Amino acid sequence: MTGKPSERERGILSKRDRQYLLGHKSYDDANERRVRQEIRTRIRESIQDFTLLQTALDHRDQQLIFDPHRDNNPEFSKGLVNLFTFLYRNTQTQNPGFAAMLRRGVRQAERDILGAERDSVSVEVEFSVNRYPVHKTDFEQVETQVRNRDFDEIDEHELRAFLRLYAQSGELDETVPRETAEEIIEEMSVESNDGG
Template identity: 35%
Template sequence: MASDGERERGILSTKDRNYLGSGAGIAPKSSAERVARSRIRKRLYNAYIDFRLINSELEERDRRSVFEDLPDDRDFHRGIIAALEFTYLALKEQNLDFKDYLEEAVTNAEEKLARKESENRVEVDVEFNVETRLVLDETRDISEYSDEEIGELLMNGEIDGELAAHLLQERHSDGKSRDIA
C-alpha cells in the first residue's frame, strides 16, 4: 500500500492528509488552519451524501472489486473500522442513536439482497446493543474515583466490598464509626 502522501485522492486530498497527519506547516489558530478544517468538514459532509448515489448506482461488480482484497488489506480493514467508529462517535455526540442508523442500513441491504436473489420479500430483525461498564484503570489512583464510580466498580466486580467500604469510610469519616458495607 502506498503511503498517505502517495495514495490517490479519496475524501481527503494529499494536502488535507498532510495537515491532519503533521500540521503541514500550518500555524495553529491561523486563517489557513480554519480554511483547511472547513474544507475537510465540507468534504466529509459531501462524502456521506455521495454514498446515496454510490449505493444506488455503482454496479455490484464495482463494489465487489473495491472489497475483493479486504481480507488481506490491513489498511483498508482499518479504514472501514475507523469510518464506522467516526460515524458512531459523531452520531453519539449529536445525541443520535447509531443503532437506528445501523438497523435501517442493514434492513435496506438485506431487502436489496432478497430482491436480487428472488421475488420474495423479507422481514429483517436487527439486534444491536452496546453496553459499557466502568473498569479499574491501574494507572489511576483509586482515591480519584467518585463515590458513584466506586459503587460502579464494586457492582462490576472490579473491586471487592472491603476495599469499597474502606474507601468510602475514609472519604466520609467524621470521627464516628459507620458501617458502610
C-alpha cells in the same frame, strides 16, 4: 495503492490534507481555518455521495472495492473499523442516532440482497452497547478460573478486562510462539491442580 497516508491516492482527503492532519504541513491562522472548513465540507459531501454509490454504482464495482484478494491491505480493514468508530462517535446526538441508522441501513441492504424474496422475509436487526467498568472485575477470581480452565465461567467483559490488565502489566510478550504460550497455560493448569 497502499503505503504511508501521505503517499496514497486522493480519497476524501487530498495528499495536502493528510500532510496537514499528520502535522507535516502547517498554515497561518486564516489558511488553517480555510483548510479545516474544506475538509469538513468534503466529508459531508462524501457522506451524501453514498446514496448515489449505493443506488447507481454497478454491483460488480461495489464488490471489487471490498475484494479481500485485491491487495491484502490491512490498512483498508483498519480504515473500515475507523469508519464505524467515526460514525458511531459522531452520530450520538443525531436524530435518528447511530443505532437507528445502522438498523435502517442493514434492513435496506438485506432487502437488496433478498431481491424478489424481500416481501416474504422479515428482517430484524439488533444493536446494543454495554459498558462494564473494569474496576468491578474480580481479577483474582478470573485468574483462578483461568488456572482451573473454567473458561465457561468467565464473562467476555471479565476476560477482556483481565487481558487488558495483563497486557498493561508488562508481563505479556507478543513474541512468544504459540507452542510456548500453550506450555505456559499447561503449567498454570498443573500448578493449580497441585494446589500451587
